[in-house]
Amino acid sequence: MARDVAVIGAGPGGLVAARWLAAQGFEPTIFERSPVLGGQWAGIAGRSGVWPTMHTNTSSVLTAFSDLDHDGPAVHPSNRDVLTYLERYARTFALTERIRFDCPVHRVGRDGTGWRIDHAGGTDHVERVVVASGRFQSPTRPTIPGLASFTGRAGVTSTFDYRGADPFRGARVLVVGGAISALEIASELAVLGAERVVVTQRRQRYVLPKFAAGVPSDHRMFTRYGVLAGETLPPAEVDAQVLRIVLEAGGSPDQYGAPTPDPSPSVAGVTLCQQYLPLVAEGRIAVRPWPTSVSGRSVRFSDGRSEDFDAILFGTGFEATLPFLSEDVREVLGADGEHLDVDRYTFHPDLPGLAFAGMWDQSGGYFVPLELQARWIAYAWGGAVRAPDVGEQRAAVATCRARRGTPQKTRMNAAALGFARAAGVEPHLERWPDLRRALLFGPLAPSQFRLEGPDALPGAAERFARDASTFGCITTGDFTDLERRHLEAIGAPAPA
Structure with a gap:
């Protein structure tokens, strides 16, 4: 049991969480209520808001994880393209064999120092749980x-x-x-x-x-x-x-x-x-x-x-529903149709061994911040980065509670940078002078978060330069006058 993790949901959040947990030496098991993986992208009536002609409103660069590119030409992939991508991702990282299909989870509750998972196939006792069941399933x-x-x-x-x-x-x-x-x-x-x-x-x-x-x-x-x-x-x-x-x-x-x-x-x-x-x-x-x-x-x-x-x-819009959480866990979280009182959408100091993936409302694509959140979870539990400080977590939970009644939507870049900092993978601008303009004003391509920190990749700089300049939006050249004015305004002047 010592390294077992239950991951609830085989959508993008569950798959990427399992991939990075496995990389840290954990043994994740993914519980999926449907007969196929993909979550919303599977398009199953009654369980998905994806319609047959839907295409993403985010580009393929930002609708991907850092270690697998899309293999088609579409700038805005179709829903079928995204499902195919997720299937390929699961095969690439040997995740499919970790999934228990047609296995809805009925209850998640504390069990001594671990967690008890009651599901359609019986009961499992695990050390840790990642809830990745999705934020957009119950329309309001x-x-x-x-x-x-x-x-x-x-x-x-x-x-x-x-x-x-x-x-x-x-x-x-x-x-x-x-x-x-x-x-x-x-x-x-x-x-x-x-x-x-x-x-x-x-x-x-x-x-x-x-x-x-x-x-x-x-x-x-x-x-x-x-x-x-x-x-x-x-x-x-x-x-x-x-x-x-x-x-x-x-x-x-x-x-x-x-x-x-x-x-x-x-x-x-x-x-x-x-x-x-x-x-x-x-x-x-x-x-x-x-x-x-x-x-x-x-x-x-x-x-x-x-x-x-x-x-x-x-x-x-949608109501956040987590009906399988035990009543005492829901009470600690202050869970209702809109709120979870957790540190950076992820951890609660009074619920060790429990984490959430993708349970926030944002504008922009989810793939990049989902991967960064998954890496933070895996690194914090696996010891690759410092575990969150309990005092800091309590302050973050108090901030969540204080924000009730205010708009809860965040932006993709804010979520991504927050998780990247927590995971220790935000690249330092001074270490990448040739990429500084792209790192500031280019897209938040997932490749930039493999430049340094845990799991840095040798070819990440070249890949990020390619991703950032694909559409001619950003190159590795000089800063424009407008960009220089923007940087000066935030106290980060561009180099001469």
Whole structure:
């Protein structure tokens, strides 16, 4: 039992956790309730919000782990490409034989100094547990008076259950929400035969095209500099810099005929979606304020107008559900539908041997921070880095509790850098003068986190230089004047 770890979930988080735990000498067993691996990317109805025509809104460089590239040409892989990638990853690191398929976990509870796992195949006693069961499985639906009375022929459903446009051909569809699934599905319906598509949102988000001027937008948005700026600059200045990127790439929604968003991107939010705003501009998608009531087929909006619909699709977020955790564990964690009181989304000082992977809400791709979090877990448990200080953990837990009631979403680059620092793999800029510009303003490619620290790779510098310059966004050349001004603002001037 001494080195046994139960990993709950065979999606990206569970697979990458098991890979790095095994590298540290642990014996992970992965418990997966489905008959196949992949988690959301398996596309199983009722267990996945991935629809058949879905492509990633993050680039292939940032939708990969550090030791396996995608083998296809797509810049934004399809869901099938991602599943194939995960299957190949599992084969490469001999993970498939560690998975117990069709084996849902019923209960996880403390068992002396270890943990007891009750599952469909019986009971296991292990030293440690990684919960990687996923954050996006239980869609939420806001309360709208009269919603239960809706009589449209295609009914009320969630984007989580959307499996294609066929049921909505010739229909008048109201899509509720402003995040990626709502906007992508609204766009698909508008071009695949819906009679009318209306999107309603509590607030207008900025919408960033997935690809702009030949460069994936996530390569511009999720950088190390963005984290440093957030740590050192006034929030208004950070907002101004983010807004500049968004407006240069895609303009403002009001230019397309959508409502005017809040001047602050951090207040309005940003969604990556390629086709939505052009379809609004063409009149193929209409935008309405938030609904105030439903009666039969009729939906009334806050501007006083009403309209009849055949279907309502909700893309309004998810509740975090961990029903298998014992009641005492849930109490320690303060677990509810939105919160877990843990240190950096991972550990709790009063629950040694328990860790969480991927259980946070963010904008941007998950693969890079998932791998860094997995490495931190494996390194901390295996002794490759200093275990987290209990006092620091208690302070982090107190901060989590104090933030309840405030927006919980984080950004991919902040999560990734936080985990990289904890795992001891954030590269030191002074050690890589030829890569300094790419390390600051280039994409958070996973290869940069193999430059130094545990598991550094000899060829990582060349690979990162390639990843950073793939789309001509970042090279190893001189800093631009704008980049120099940005660096001076955060107290890190570029070399002459």
